[in-house]
Amino acid sequence: MYETPILQVKNLQKQYGPGCCHCNDLENSMLEKNFCKACGTVYAVRNLSLELYPGEILGVVGESGSGKSTMMQCLYFDTDITSGAAYINRPGKELENVFDLSSQQKRFIRNHDYGMVYQNPVHGLKMNFSSIGNIAEKLIAAGNRNVADMEETAKRLLTNVHIPLHRMKEEPENFSGGMQQRVQIAKALSNNPPILFLDEVTTGLDLSVQAKVLDLIKKIQRELQISMIVVSHDLAVIRMLADRTIVMLNGEIIEEGLTDQVLEDPQHAYTQQLVYSLL
Amino acid sequence: MPMLEITGFGKRFTIHHLDKTMRATENIHFTLDAGEFIGIVGKSGSGKSTILKSIYRTYLPDEGKILYESDRFGLVDLAQVSERQMLYLRKYEIGYVSQFLSVMPRTTCRQLVTNALLEMGELEEIANSEAEKALIHFELDPKLWDSYPNTFSGGEKLRLNIAMATVKKPRLLLLDEPTASLDQQSKVKVREIIEKLKSNGTTLVGIFHDIEFMDGLCDKVFDMKSRTLVMEQKVGVSSES
Numbered sequence: 001m002y003e004t005p006i007l008q009v010k011n012l013q014k015q016y017g018p019g020c021c022h023c024n025d026l027e028n029s030m031l032e033k034n035f036c037k038a039c040g041t042v043y044a045v046r047n048l049s050l051e052l053y054p055g056e057i058l059g060v061v062g063e064s065g066s067g068k069s070t071m072m073q074c075l076y077f078d079t080d081i082t083s084g085a086a087y088i089n090r091p092g093k094e095l096e097n098v099f100d101l102s103s104q105q106k107r108f109i110r111n112h113d114y115g116m117v118y119q120n121p122v123h124g125l126k127m128n129f130s131s132i133g134n135i136a137e138k139l140i141a142a143g144n145r146n147v148a149d150m151e152e153t154a155k156r157l158l159t160n161v162h163i164p165l166h167r168m169k170e171e172p173e174n175f176s177g178g179m180q181q182r183v184q185i186a187k188a189l190s191n192n193p194p195i196l197f198l199d200e201v202t203t204g205l206d207l208s209v210q211a212k213v214l215d216l217i218k219k220i221q222r223e224l225q226i227s228m229i230v231v232s233h234d235l236a237v238i239r240m241l242a243d244r245t246i247v248m249l250n251g252e253i254i255e256e257g258l259t260d261q262v263l264e265d266p267q268h269a270y271t272q273q274l275v276y277s278l279l
Numbered sequence: 280m281p282m283l284e285i286t287g288f289g290k291r292f293t294i295h296h297l298d299k300t301m302r303a304t305e306n307i308h309f310t311l312d313a314g315e316f317i318g319i320v321g322k323s324g325s326g327k328s329t330i331l332k333s334i335y336r337t338y339l340p341d342e343g344k345i346l347y348e349s350d351r352f353g354l355v356d357l358a359q360v361s362e363r364q365m366l367y368l369r370k371y372e373i374g375y376v377s378q379f380l381s382v383m384p385r386t387t388c389r390q391l392v393t394n395a396l397l398e399m400g401e402l403e404e405i406a407n408s409e410a411e412k413a414l415i416h417f418e419l420d421p422k423l424w425d426s427y428p429n430t431f432s433g434g435e436k437l438r439l440n441i442a443m444a445t446v447k448k449p450r451l452l453l454l455d456e457p458t459a460s461l462d463q464q465s466k467v468k469v470r471e472i473i474e475k476l477k478s479n480g481t482t483l484v485g486i487f488h489d490i491e492f493m494d495g496l497c498d499k500v501f502d503m504k505s506r507t508l509v510m511e512q513k514v515g516v517s518s519e520s
Contacts (some may be wrong), residue, residue, distance in 0.1 A: 002352070003363065053363055183320060220381065222397060240383060244362050258336055258362050266340040269295030276296070 004089055005051035006227050007075075012048040012084035014067075014251075016076055017041030034067070034250040044070040046251040052195065055225040057217075058260060060241025061235060066230045068253035069119075072199045074124060075229075076116045077106045078116070088113055088195070111141045115188035115226075119200035121180035124187065127173040131163065131183045134172065135190045142191035157186040161216060178209030185216060189224075189272070194224055196220075196228045202237055214240055235278050247271045282482050283451065287357075289303075289342035290329050303329040306340065307499045309508050313348075313450075316473070316483040320490045321503025327486040330375045333358070333455050334484070335375045336365045347373075350450060355466040364498060370399060374444030377455035380428055380436045388431075388439055389424045391416065395443045413446040434465035441472060445481070452476065454485035458492060466492060 023029040023036035026047055030036070034043040037167060045067045052058050058067050066214040073079045085097040090113065098109060110116075120123045127135050132255050135154040144150050158168050161182035172180045182203060188196060198217065202210040218241065220226055238245055239259060246256040247268065266272045289305035304326025311317050319327050332338040334347075340358035345355050351371060352364060360368070369375075382391055392413055396406035414424055417438045423431065428439055437457055444452060454473070458466045473496060476483060487493055490500060500509045 002367075043424065056363075056366075215383075215385065222394070239381075242365055256362075257339065258365060260337045261339055264332070265292070267293075272295055 003053060006054050007052040008087045008089075009048065009050050009075065010085045010087075012044040012045055012071065012074060012086070013043075013082045013084045014070055014079070015041055015043045027225055034132060043251050047247075048251075048253055050246060050253070050256075051197055052227050052229060053267055054194075055221070056244065057221055057228045057230055057242045058230060059238035059245035060231045060248060061233060061245060062234065062248035063274075066248040068233075068248055069199055070251075071248075072116075072197050072229065072231055074115060076197055077110060078086075080086050107141075110190060111138070111143075113193055115191065115193035115196040117181070117184050117188045117196070117198045117201050119203055121172060121177070121184045123178065124184040125172045128171050130169045131158065131172055131175075131186075132168040134183065135187050138187050138190045138277065143176045153190060154186075158183070159226070160189075161186045162212065176209075178205050178213065181205065181209075181213055182216065185213070185220075189220065189226075192224075194227060196226050198228055198230045200232055201230075203234070210237075215252070217241060248275070280348060281346075282313045282315075283311040283484070284346040285330070285334075285343065287343035287344070288330065288333065288340065290326070290338060291342075304503075306506055307343070307501075308506075309499070311482060311484065311499070313482050314477075314480050315476055315498040316485065316496060317499045317501060318490060318493050318497035319484065319486045319503065320488065320500045323488060325503040327503060328455055331375070331455050331484065331486055335369070335373065335453055336362075337375075347451070363448060370480055371447070372450045374447060374449035374452045374453065376437070376440045376444045376452065376457060378437045378440070378457065378459060378461075380431070380440060382428065382443075384429070385427065387425050388419065388428050391428070391439065392442050394447055395446055398513050399447055400455055409446055410442075413442040413501060413516075416475070417442045417445075418468065434461050434468065437461070437469065438472070441476075445476060449481065451482045451484070454483060456486055456488070458487060458489070470496065 017040055019041045020036065020039035022038040022042055023031055031043065033185055048071060062068050074081045081099055085096060086097065086099055088098055116124065132154045135157060139150045139153060155165055158165060163179060163182060172183050175183065202213050203215065214237065221228065231237055232236050242259045245259045245262045246253050247262065249270045255262060255271045262271060266275045286308050290303045291300050292303055293300045303474040307330055309317065310435065312443065319330060319406065321327050329338060331337040334345055334357055345357040348356055349355050349368060351367065389410060392410040393406045396409055417444065419438055423435065428436060431439065457469050461469065
């Protein structure tokens with residue numbers, strides 16, 4: 001190995017339900033898709049391992065219900081995991097499984113190492129706070145206390161995402177979907193996170209707005225060298241953004257490879273179906 | 280020490296939907312020294328592109344070895360290297376050029392070439408000036424520099440692709456049918472460009488269906504039909520330089 005991953009996830013598992021003798025065994029569990037008929041347990045994410053390297057964009061594709069968003073929520077501590085480990089390459093803390101940390105320490109990671117952009121801006125923004133206030137909130141959480149500095153940072157970020165500064169004191173609820181998404185991205189970037197999670201960020205935006213958001217993401221990667229996990233069911237988005245791609249089905253990774261290889265020479269039956277369905 | 284050595288390479292495609300496995304190519308052997316130009320010829324469907332795309336990992340190679348002498352990693356088998364290593368090689372050592380352009384939309388010709396340098400970590404100023412040099416070198420009309428390439432002609436797209444790939448000064452450049460569907464005049468231009476690349480010391484693998492056009496330019500020709508490697512007489516550019 002010639003480089004160290006910035007984020008390493010090992011055997012991540014998230015299940016809803018107790019599990020039973022019919023489904024506990026990973027190798028020969030008798031599941032219907034990701035559902036155990038004997039005990040009713042749903043396996044949202046099963047034995048998922050991945051590595052994210054510095055400065056790369058890792059694409060995650062899969063149909064609705066394949067566990068993409070659950071995986072992101074687990075990594076961002078939005079939901080508890082069933083089992084598994086994740087290691088962030090932070091000085092002196094490389095061997096700490098972040099899922100074992102206290103909630104304060106998890107919050108510290110969220111405030112300093114992670115940024116998250118949700119598909120629905122309602123989850124990432126306080127809709128009735130001003131846009132600049134939303135960004136300040138994250139900056140304060142990250143330990144910032146100087147108002148002038150924070151205002152300057154917020155202005156720079158909003159300019160970067162093309163939000164006119166004369167509207168910075170407005171609440172995001174007055175904004176269009178695309179603008180809300182860009183405010184959310186500005187907020188997620190405000191603490192200079194080395195790792196950024198993007199969950200279906202362009203879904204539901206019209207094409208020209210989608211294009212602007214994609215350009216912005218690409219620019220962020222190039223200029224700030226931030227590592228990103230980009231979840232999308234849209235292969236065109238993944239093709240545009242991701243260096244490497246993993247394909248999920250029923251909570252498991254079924255294929256991974258270089259993005260152009262996954263799209264041009266897919267190996268798994270499901271990936272082939274996905275790619276051949278592309279218009 | 281050859282820069283590229285392919286032994287026993289083969290590739291099959293399995294289509295699960297149709298329950299079918301098709302063999303694209305098999306039994307490919309050739310070697311290439313640094314600074315050489317190998318032409319792969321054969322009719323369409325004979326698997327020429329498959330070889331090239333497998334070297335670049337756009338296709339996943341499944342038989343044989345593709346040994347490449349890397350600057351960064353030493354001798355590696357491109358069929359086995361990790362994805363991250365392959366990305367590094369694509370960024371810094373191996374370029375791929377075809378007539379088809381698949382680039383970030385809404386990006387001008389000039390930006391595309393500049394971005395290719397920026398992603399290698401080049402400074403903005405240097406990237407800008409190097410990009411301009413490349414655009415001049417490959418004779419793209421300055422009128423086109425600040426427009427989007429989706430309306431470019433086949434020949435212009437190709438030259439933009441070559442500019443984007445060569446501005447990074449790759450050690451190995453893969454040319455996928457660079458002359459297909461071009462008129463005679465554009466072909467001559469491509470030939471001149473290949474001559475320029477060769478004289479700069481770039482190692483090249485090119486696939487062509489009409490080899491006459493490459494007469495005197497290739498050091499070696501691999502014929503897909505007979506599976507043999509023919510050494511060309513050292514004529515043309517190579518003897519002049």
